[in-house]
Amino acid sequence: xxxxxxxxxxxxxxxxxxxxxxxxxxxxxxxxxxxxxxxxxxxxxxxxxxxxxxxxxxxxxxxxxxxxxxxxxxxxxxxxxxxxxxxxxxxxxxxxxxxxxxxxxxxxxxxxxxxxxx
Amino acid sequence: xxxxxxxxxxxxxxxxxxxxxxxxxxxxxxxxxxxxxxxxxxxxxxxxxxxxxxxxxxxxxxxxxxxxxxxxxxxxxxxxxxxxxxxxxxxxxxxxxxxxxxxxxxxxxxxxxxxxxx
Numbered sequence: 106x107x108x109x110x111x112x113x114x115x116x117x118x119x120x121x122x123x124x125x126x127x128x129x130x131x132x133x134x135x136x137x138x139x140x141x142x143x144x145x146x147x148x149x150x151x152x153x154x155x156x157x158x159x160x161x162x163x164x165x166x167x168x169x170x171x172x173x174x175x176x177x178x179x180x181x182x183x184x185x186x187x188x189x190x191x192x193x194x195x196x197x198x199x200x201x202x203x204x205x206x207x208x209x210x211x212x213x214x215x216x217x218x219x220x221x222x223x
Numbered sequence: 224x225x226x227x228x229x230x231x232x233x234x235x236x237x238x239x240x241x242x243x244x245x246x247x248x249x250x251x252x253x254x255x256x257x258x259x260x261x262x263x264x265x266x267x268x269x270x271x272x273x274x275x276x277x278x279x280x281x282x283x284x285x286x287x288x289x290x291x292x293x294x295x296x297x298x299x300x301x302x303x304x305x306x307x308x309x310x311x312x313x314x315x316x317x318x319x320x321x322x323x324x325x326x327x328x329x330x331x332x333x334x335x336x337x338x339x340x341x
Contacts, residue, residue: 109282110242110320120324122238122286124228124274128334156242158278164227166276166284168240194332202228202331206238206324213320214312216246 111154111170115222116208118153119171125201127163135197138189145185151176163199170208177205229272229288233340234326236271237289243319245281253315256307263303269294281317288326295323 127135146152151172159165171177180186193201212222245253264270269290277283289295298304311319330340 109244109280110318113322116322120238120240120322122240122326124286126227156282156284158276158280158282158284160276160278162227162276164274164276166274166286168242168284168286194334198332198334200228200331200333202329204231204234204238204326204329206326208240208322208324211320211322213318214316215318216312216316 109156109158110213111156111168113154113170113211116211118208119174119177120206120208121169121171121177122204122206123167123169123201125165125167126199127159127165127197128199129163133196134192138192138197142186142189145183146180149176149180149183151179174205227274227276228331229274229286231272231288231329234329236326237292237295238324238326239287239289239295240322240324241285241287241319243283243285244317245277245283245315246317247281251314252310256310256315260304260307263301264298267294267298267301269297292323 143155143157146155146169153170153172155167155169157165157167171180210223212220214220261273261275264273264287271288271290273285273287275283275285289298328341330338332338
């Protein structure tokens with residue numbers, strides 16, 4: 106099983122918190138486009154990782170992690186990403202919110218391994 | 224329908240990004256405890272809002288938003304919250320990661336209302 110958790114370096118780094126509600130209706134190419142965007146993001150300079158989930162109610166949160174604000178700006182300017190965002194507005198999303206944040210501290214816990222970080 | 228989106232002031236403010244994987248098995252009181260924690264968080268000084276979702280695979284992301292780092296630290300020290308966190312480690316979670324971040328900019332979009340923020 107691949108892990109849904111991003112394997113990140115020690116802070117500081119940046120997070121883009123993308124919360125969205127899908128429109129009702131069929132997939133309409135959404136799944137393939139979402140997978141392609143993750144694949145493309147992974148190729149970008151300064152990309153650190155991504156975590157993503159969506160509930161049965163159509164509300165989802167995706168957090169991508171980046172080395173710098175410049176890396177985030179460059180990803181926003183990426184032509185294929187920009188074109189897919191346009192499709193998102195036109196076809197897939199009812200509403201979304203984006204918050205760009207600087208991660209200052211991080212820690213975690215595993216049932217097998219206990220606490221890590223901080 | 225209540226909105227799953229947090230209604231936040233203009234940045235700056237703080238985000239606690241909590242990503243987790245549930246253990247397999249039945250609910251074991253998880254749902255009631257999770258609801259209670261949100262209810263309790265809403266009563267804390269400096270709480271701004273929360274967004275949360277979990278997929279069918281048991282991986283979830285909850286992002287809570289706070290006015291200051293001091294508000295986050297106070298919530299972490301809250302006795303009932305601390306006791307429930309212990310239950311989370313003992314009963315409900317296989318793994319979790321927490322990242323504390325300062326939100327520097329934010330914007331959003333709605334199919335009916337267009338772009339807002341930034």
